[in-house]
Amino acid sequence: MHLPWDGLRRRQQGRLERAATLGLGRMVPAERVGQLLETVIEPGDRVCLEGNNQKQADFLARALAKVDPQRVHDLHLVQSVVALPEHVALFEQGIARELDFSFSGPQGTRLAALVGAGRIRINAIHTYLELFARYFVDLTPNVALIAAEAVDDEGNLYTGPNTEDTPAIVEATAFKNGIVIAQVNERRKTLPRVDIPAGWVNHVVVAPKPNYIEPLFTRDPAQISEIQVLMAMLVIKGIYAEYGVQSLNHGIGFDTAAIELLLPTYAASLGLKGKICTHWALNPHPALIPAIEAGFVQSVHSFGSELGMERYVAARPDVFFTGADGSLRSNRAFCQAAGHYACDLFIGSTLQIDLAGNSSTATKGRITGFGGAPNMGADARGRRHESAAWLKAGEEARQGAATMPRGRKLVVQMVETFREHMAPAFVERLDAWELAAPMGLANPPVMIYGDDVTHIVTEEGIANLLLCRDLAEREQAIRGVAGYTAVGLGRDRAKVEELRARGVIRRAEDLGIARRMATRDLLAARSVKDLVHASGGLYNPPSRFRNW
């Protein structure tokens, strides 16, 4: 016999009773949060300490890093981003022991050091939606420590524009008899809207300072180079127009910011308004403001928000998803589903691409992860709805074979042939091969597999991998746009010219793009100040982006 059947609920009740005995009820004073954590968290618990790539439950993170490791230890952290020094400190101090995550960003080097010292066990690195999915299968948190904007007298939570991961985390935890603890910036009589119902939350603490939010998606147009303008022109004319791409996601970076800023100028001059880039799964990128103002954009659903975009978003409710209060309702889980299944194209950058088109941002000495890229940069093989772009990509991939026709997602990698410090973007072998063993992985940590990439764009042109007949052709197509890197110099010139004649490789001149036209004058905004102006003064950039 299997007894009891309600062990999790009994543990939940035990935790709540221990807290109640100490007078810790729904509202917990900030100075007692450490006591609360030591009381409700048990050794070995699976804990989600909300760390998104923007919003951070930073007050709770600091409190958790200060608990007594004699009382709270061997925790298993299951959270999308390891972003704060306190996240890593948990492992250094023996409070946590195991980690399942998606992205580590600035903490990648310290994570690698912890692995080397044997102080952490990293079970797996996930794409966001994959990690959320496991919350409902085999990584359900016992305790979730989350961040919200405000709480009302009943205990309902308002997340404001940065809802992000919160609904997924709380649902998995609350409905499997876990404990949900929220830090909030303030307590209000009534909320502008309810994002998380009171019944899903056990304890709330008003933090002394507002939770930290990273303005991750802001790119200053002043830093966009003319090479990036050229590449953006290649993408717009050679891919977006060619396939009629209407629904899409852009990765973070200056390359894609350049595309966004060329929509109301270059793309409009090609007559593409209303024909491309109408529906987005995207955070509210400031660089998208001119395109929105020009009427290029019909809809944007967002993973999270972006600092400074609050008033602009609130003033454009036809475009963004907003609540009755006017502020954004983001949702990373739904937006990742949208990026996977409802978008025709994903475009992003990487650090290294190999001869088969595999790419990775994992480099030696750092353990990072890939966030949403694997989810959006993969062919959505479950997709069944047809669009012009999806069908055309599928036809090209099929190459006239008698096999069953199916559509195909466009996955574009956009890189300059050399990165900073003259590091080549193209390599014979990814660093990832050397990283598997130290990270405890059976397979190298690849961000996007070559089989899923459809196009590689550099300043030398576009390589269409769909049209390559075999791996040898794929290699030459990649070498053919790899410029003066060793990989590029190793090209078979005759084969590359054959591929160009077949349209597998297309240079600017093949697309009728004059390189001398690729100047910064084409950018719809050339500075952050221009973006503020384009927004009619609604965009309020963080001070670090203001130089006026």
Next chain:
Amino acid sequence: MHLPWDGLRRRQQGRLERAATLGLGRMVPAERVGQLLETVIEPGDRVCLEGNNQKQADFLARALAKVDPQRVHDLHLVQSVVALPEHVALFEQGIARELDFSFSGPQGTRLAALVGAGRIRINAIHTYLELFARYFVDLTPNVALIAAEAVDDEGNLYTGPNTEDTPAIVEATAFKNGIVIAQVNERRKTLPRVDIPAGWVNHVVVAPKPNYIEPLFTRDPAQISEIQVLMAMLVIKGIYAEYGVQSLNHGIGFDTAAIELLLPTYAASLGLKGKICTHWALNPHPALIPAIEAGFVQSVHSFGSELGMERYVAARPDVFFTGADGSLRSNRAFCQAAGHYACDLFIGSTLQIDLAGNSSTATKGRITGFGGAPNMGADARGRRHESAAWLKAGEEARQGAATMPRGRKLVVQMVETFREHMAPAFVERLDAWELAAPMGLANPPVMIYGDDVTHIVTEEGIANLLLCRDLAEREQAIRGVAGYTAVGLGRDRAKVEELRARGVIRRAEDLGIARRMATRDLLAARSVKDLVHASGGLYNPPSRFRNW
């Protein structure tokens, strides 16, 4: 200039004001629901009339089918299931004109007739998560008509165990300035829990009768044949044990019910308890009760609920996701994400399989759709976390090539070689080829593509498609398990024996399974009454499944 930027909100306000003028506020009397719909719905609106594969907003469906087509017409329905006669009647009466959906089940024949008569435009057939994803991109509803269990005085909704699609529908509609109308079974002072906050809902009507729920996942063990027992043994020993499959989803049907009923008997006798089938993305199948009672199952997250399983689920909170009230919290969007990204294996049945392994349930004269199968029966190429099963499948698929290693999802199709009326399950060419044109599709409606299938299981054995070196081998592997169908008789006997020698085809005897052992005695329950008994009297089957 683009003006206004708040057209959707103005339309929302206009709808609400028109209703208010007529005295229609948050709570609307049942007899005035038709007036409400005629007042708030505008011609051409995108409408989600909640039709899940279980829960139905049937009262609202009947009301919508009775509105004046002069006032409400040209609607675009965006909903996962077209299940009720009223759904189809909307098109027959000119109230609706366009459809985006996932599954039609019993209405497939009438849908086909409507297409023939030119009275409907079907834009696309989706897998569930794909349709939900488009709610946030280009198919956002203007109006959502949903179903819940109860409303409280503030307007919060309690869905009870059948939450299903509701959170996804309401979030997309409410946060893009749409109108949400809920039918509920009752009004209560306080709710056992809040599933949908009041602020996300505009109008609520207490329906005269509780909403309809279809017990779709109940299979009477009395109807399981000994051939199905044999096939279940093949799957358990030849696939689940072989790969160490721990997280999985089962399709609906007697084939998979047989597997569930063999876990505590046959699988336990092989020493597999705790080694396979521990974590599930699955509705609360009654056939899983004996495995749960035997301690085989650690966790089950559900798309929806199942009638009669309420008390059993409430008594097993360590296994199921439940609310503070004890009842199930299902969520189709999260469970489909779990099925895609967090499960090592999907197994289901189909009506036709071709020589390349493509399968479909679409047949002539019916327009159906595939529900969740394309999502779960596709390789999750964005997945990055490793498991033994996923790595082994990936290694087999790679076959020693020097390409970048990656894991692979196990996707199994389980069919008897002949269906009822001696219709062969294996065909040279899918009916789907003939269905594309009448359905207005560019590509044939394939449920699961051959490239995504890893194993085909029949009473003749298991064909492992991962180990096939080319399409010709795949064809012979399929012919080799296709029995006495024309496809099976067309096999190259020498090639099939070679494949068997290589382990590509495995027969019962190759796996050490004695066919004479495959009797109904192995089933842990042989009737619905046995299931009730196994549940300790907690399972309360619908009357149609009771014959005692």
